[in-house]
Amino acid sequence: MDLLYFAWVRERIGTGQEQLDPPEAVRNVADLIGWLATLSPGHAEAMREPERLRAAIDQKFVPLDALLGDAREVALFPPVTGG
Amino acid sequence: MDLLYFAWVRERIGTGQEQLDPPEAVRNVADLIGWLATLSPGHAEAMREPERLRAAIDQKFVPLDALLGDAREVALFPPVTGG
């Protein structure tokens, strides 16, 4: 699974992109956030407040309870601030 | 009193401006329209349908029942179509 990170999520983790293989128990985005938090201090810091995170699966915005299914690309980021 | 005419009112009358001295009995804009209609065939044609006319006294839009008072400039024209 390709993980993409943007804005301060990217900064805290220290990279904008990584390829990871989450365990079976990780079924939705919230699970993924919990699992990512265990990977490194940077990941932990980025995932510390899930309520401040937003997600996209295969380039579509999804709520945090969205199932990962056979997602190829999952992105995590703060609420958008364009325009 | 300066009379100004615009658009098809001007065209029918054949001039955009004239100086006239209406009689005492002409108290409001509607009276003025009625009196102007008697001045020439062109004036009559321009004033034929008062409901299609709009007016301004001293460069402010007014309804047709507005009193002329000591107006210096009265304009008659069709509904505006700018923009």
Add this chain to the structure above:
Amino acid sequence: MIRVSVDSAPIELAVEVAALEERGAGGVATFTGVVRGDDGITALELEHYPGMTEQALIALAEDATERWSLLGVTMVHRVGVMVPGERIVFVGTAAHHRREALDACAWLIDRLKTDAPFWKRERLGDDARWVEARESDAAAAARWNVD
């Protein structure tokens, strides 16, 4: 902060927008009216009431700055003869907040249609006809009164 112009020269949109952007605002909203060439229209003539027109536009711009928090208001109306594709009217607003700029811009063009003394005549080859006022314009201007 308020700029009003009634002129027979073409409207310089880039210049007008640049002046609004220089107000230091976060957002600039504009509306530009363009002469349409459908229905066989070959030219459009715009007549106005010199003196009253400028006053009417200034009054609208001032009203807008009372209703909304604006850093700039520009209203430019072309008069005389113009051809399809040319700009008739430009309304632009600058504000810190986009909602103020957008609402004020929409309000100004709605009100200009009913409150400023301009008259349009369409030329269709050798023919010409005065454009009739539209009920929908009066309705559009009136709808702001319920705010």
Add this chain to the structure above:
Amino acid sequence: MIRVSVDSAPIELAVEVAALEERGAGGVATFTGVVRGDDGITALELEHYPGMTEQALIALAEDATERWSLLGVTMVHRVGVMVPGERIVFVGTAAHHRREALDACAWLIDRLKTDAPFWKRERLGDDARWVEARESDAAAAARWNVD
């Protein structure tokens, strides 16, 4: 008819508007966001999600053409580093009727704020901070749902 661009080059407003005017519409409405220099901001950085961003903007433009009768929709967003006074975003719509152009333009910028994956970081000299999303943007986007 739909033009979407996400680019680090400055936004060429005159070019974008001219393209909309050429759609043969009676009216063109635009909104331009400009980097503000207040609060000591020296630069603004715009990050985005390549691929998803363009898709999101195209989806918004297509939605707008379903809601309103439009002849042209342009959405241009700048990314990278820009300084106060520069344009961040341009949204423009062309339509026969001004109401359609104005409403669609306002809708597009409201929705862009919540539906497109961009993130702003403000630089204040050597300092930098990510801009927080605003409740008011979500409210502005939601208010269109009651139509």
